[in-house]
Amino acid sequence: MTVAVIALAAAGCGKSSSDSAGDTSSSGKYNGKGIGLAYDIGGKGDQSFNDAAYSGFQKAEKEFGIGGRDIEPADNETDADKIQRLDELAKAGYNPIIGVGFVYAPAVKEVAAKYPKITFGVIDDNEVKADNVVDMVFAAEQSSYLAGVAAASATKKDHIGFIGGVDVPLIHTFEAGFDQGAKSVNPKIKIESQYLTQTAQEGGFSSPDKGKAAAQGQIDAGADVIYHAAGLSGQGVIEAAATAKVWAIGVDSDQYAQDALAKYKDYILGSALKNVGGAVYDLVKSVHEGKPEAGVVNGTLKTGGVGFADTNPKYKAMTKVVAAVDKAKQDIIDGKVTVNTK
Numbered sequence: 191m192t193v194a195v196i197a198l199a200a201a202g203c204g205k206s207s208s209d210s211a212g213d214t215s216s217s218g219k220y221n222g223k224g225i226g227l228a229y230d231i232g233g234k235g236d237q238s239f240n241d242a243a244y245s246g247f248q249k250a251e252k253e254f255g256i257g258g259r260d261i262e263p264a265d266n267e268t269d270a271d272k273i274q275r276l277d278e279l280a281k282a283g284y285n286p287i288i289g290v291g292f293v294y295a296p297a298v299k300e301v302a303a304k305y306p307k308i309t310f311g312v313i314d315d316n317e318v319k320a321d322n323v324v325d326m327v328f329a330a331e332q333s334s335y336l337a338g339v340a341a342a343s344a345t346k347k348d349h350i351g352f353i354g355g356v357d358v359p360l361i362h363t364f365e366a367g368f369d370q371g372a373k374s375v376n377p378k379i380k381i382e383s384q385y386l387t388q389t390a391q392e393g394g395f396s397s398p399d400k401g402k403a404a405a406q407g408q409i410d411a412g413a414d415v416i417y418h419a420a421g422l423s424g425q426g427v428i429e430a431a432a433t434a435k436v437w438a439i440g441v442d443s444d445q446y447a448q449d450a451l452a453k454y455k456d457y458i459l460g461s462a463l464k465n466v467g468g469a470v471y472d473l474v475k476s477v478h479e480g481k482p483e484a485g486v487v488n489g490t491l492k493t494g495g496v497g498f499a500d501t502n503p504k505y506k507a508m509t510k511v512v513a514a515v516d517k518a519k520q521d522i523i524d525g526k527v528t529v530n531t532k
Contacts (some may be wrong), residue, residue: 229291351409416431428457
């Protein structure tokens with residue numbers, strides 16, 4: 191498959207990192223140009239949320255022999271920029287077109303109405319209701335609960351921390367689950383909490399320096415396990431934790447396994463996972479096979495849509511911590527525990 195680097199001609203639409211040819215599937219069912227993927231703040235290379243989406247994009251390209259175009263966000267962009275970006279992908283014939291992140295909801299709603307024969311997906315939002323829109327949402331509170339159990343079980347100081355990228359309801363969900371999970375282990379545990387910015391435009395999801403400074407502050411205050419839900423900014427959290435030789439807990443992707451974080455991986459206890467890549471792949475597969483998904487697709491512990499990565503051998507060796515996390519997971523699946531979202 192030939193991949194050529196191209197740039198969008200339209201102003202304000204961000205950078206496009208790949209474009210591949212491939213108009214039909216071997217079965218003849220698929221007649222789109224390929225997959226359109228528009229990244230959230232932080233873009234590809236965040237080793238977290240956007241990279242999880244890209245993994246599903248890559249898998250679908252390879253398995254189905256179809257093309258794809260993935261586009262980076264622009265700095266300080268508006269909803270109008272996102273609308274323009276999705277509109278250009280639709281005009282070019284990409285199908286499905288996926289907005290990575292709840293910030294794409296208004297753009298997906300508007301553009302999907304203009305192109306009823308194209309399937310659109312939006313990740314982390316369930317408010318867009320249309321026959322050709324798939325809302326891909328995840329029970330992040332459940333995976334964050336497991337992160338809280340792991341943190342409270344692993345801490346030596348009964349003092350842990352949470353760092354959210356932006357002070358918005360979605361990230362509150364991560365904090366709520368984390369706090370509840372930690373307090374299920376130790377009701378008196380001390381939890382530091384900080385949001386890097388009030389708005390995404392201020393860089394809360396895209397500033398490793400902000401993440402590093404916040405984590406250092408929590409470490410100085412005594413926390414020895416820090417969980418982040420901060421996108422690209424989380425790389426700074428992980429760096430600070432590794433430098434101080436305390437635990438970090440990653441998010442969305444298995445951050446222990448990310449090449450860009452390899453030098454810090456010994457201090458990544460685990461990661462609260464969202465199977466964004468799987469959701470992207472499944473949507474593309476459904477369109478490719480001529481039976482597009484529609485409506486809300488929920489990723490939970492029970493469906494495998496969220497989870498907790500255990501790839502660090504040091505984590506696996508902590509048998510009591512592993513047992514606590516495994517029990518918490520089963521309790522949630524069995525309905526014995528209902529996890530807070532606020």
